[in-house]
Amino acid sequence: MRTRYSEDEVAVRDAFFDFFANECPTTTVRAAAKGTGVDPALWSSLAAMGAPGMALPESLGGAGAALTDLAVVADVAGAHLAPVPLIEHAVTARALARAGGHDDLVAELAEGSTLATLALRPPIGDTARLVPAGAVADVLLHHCDGVTSISRGNAPGAKLPNTADLPLAHRVISDATAIDLDADGWNRTVDEWRALTAVAYVGLAKRAIEIGVAYTKERIQFGVLIGTFQALQHGFADAATSVEGAHLLAQRAIWALETDQPGASRLASMALLFAAESARFAADRSVQYHGGYGFSEEYDIQLYHRHATAWILQLGDPAAEYARLADAEFGPVEGAA
Known part of the structure; x- marks a missing residue:
């Protein structure tokens, strides 16, 4: 493994550092905290940069970059406390790409027009609790009893009070479709x-x-x-x-x-x-x-x-x-x- 960024990764880092420095001052972070915890304009600009789909296959509308490239963007986003659900969205999109059978949806996720997230803990009854980006996501990926499912069409939940004003929310699951993604x-x-x-x-x-x-x-x-x-x-x-x-x-x-x-x-x-x-x-x-x-x-x-x-x-x-x-x-x- 490499312990330092490659020349190409440094170029990616510098480009996104300049982007966040210009588009995400702390005033943006503070303003997002008063709403859902996400800045829609910042997300749209980030999508125009290609970040949501950069680590997805080119055949599905992505850039075909590696997880290591996505990590460079995550580093810079973290440094600016960027109020966008980049990590949740990206890993959910990658999971759907691996599962197959959801090409149109993955293409939407790649361009950032649809927001996706995952429930990090199994749902309790019909509710996924404390879902990252649950206050804004259109698509929810969740796993329970060995079955991974996707839910669309459920309204985002209300943002729950939390220390950093993150877009955490409970999500009621009313329409779940199993996908081909096992426990591993x-x-x-x-x-x-x-x-x-x-x-x-x-x-x-x-x-x-x-x-x-x-x-x-x-x-x-x-x-x-x-x-x-x-x-x-x-x-x-x-x-x-x-x-x-x-x-x-x-x-x-x-x-x-x-x-x-x-x-x-x-x-x-x-x-x-x-x-x-x-x-x-x-x-x-x-x-x-x-x-x-x-x-x-x-x-x-x-x-x-x-x-x-x-x-x-x-x-x-x-x-x-x-x-x-x-x-x-x-x-x-x-x-x-």
């Missing part, structure tokens, strides 16, 4: 979500550190710039070291999924858990070094802190993910809850 295929889809979210976490964490460093280079206390205090320097160094490790682990998980390596699922879980911890630590350091301003809505760093906390919770309790990973690595422990 479903698990692959969720693992792609885990790995891409880990990459987005890395982008978030790096930007949180940048914001904090910039502030400490301007804030004067006791007659000197607070960035000269060694304790703050050590804190940023610890955060940066952790984030670099998260970057390497996330890249390995993406590579393992792309090349069907043994243990790819475990790597995806490890990457998500470690990247989430690293991002929370980085955002926490930056908030603390802002002093009381760090908790003020007027300052952007609180947005990063809240997103760092919230993203992994879409999957459920992180403790359950740790337990799942431990069971996969060492086998279930008799008598454990």
Whole structure:
């Protein structure tokens, strides 16, 4: 595997970095939070860039790019807290492409005119709960008792209150059609979500550190710039070291999924858990070094802190993910809850 982006990937990263820098200032993030949690204009512009379908086959309207290329965009989107359901949409579209028999729908997803998402946990009765992008998606992919199904035509749910104002919603399932995607295929889809979210976490964490460093280079206390205090320097160094490790682990998980390596699922879980911890630590350091301003809505760093906390919770309790990973690595422990 490669530990750094290739020349082509750097070009993709730079193009999308410029795009998000111009189209997604934090004012866009704040405005989206007051509505569904998604900015429709930003999604339309992103679709015009080809992002929704970039990792889909060319025969289905996509660009034929690899998961590694999609990860580059996820990194930059994470750095800008982009209020668009790119990851959920992309992994759902890829799952439908693998299942086959849904070419027209996949073509719609590739162009971004139809929004898709997945329920990360099995529905309870006729309701999929806490669905990422459930407040905006037109298509819902869900899995229960070994059967993967797709639902269309159900109205998006109302956005549920949450820490980062994400477009989370419960979705009532009234028309479900089974598709040819077995349990392994479903698990692959969720693992792609885990790995891409880990990459987005890395982008978030790096930007949180940048914001904090910039502030400490301007804030004067006791007659000197607070960035000269060694304790703050050590804190940023610890955060940066952790984030670099998260970057390497996330890249390995993406590579393992792309090349069907043994243990790819475990790597995806490890990457998500470690990247989430690293991002929370980085955002926490930056908030603390802002002093009381760090908790003020007027300052952007609180947005990063809240997103760092919230993203992994879409999957459920992180403790359950740790337990799942431990069971996969060492086998279930008799008598454990």
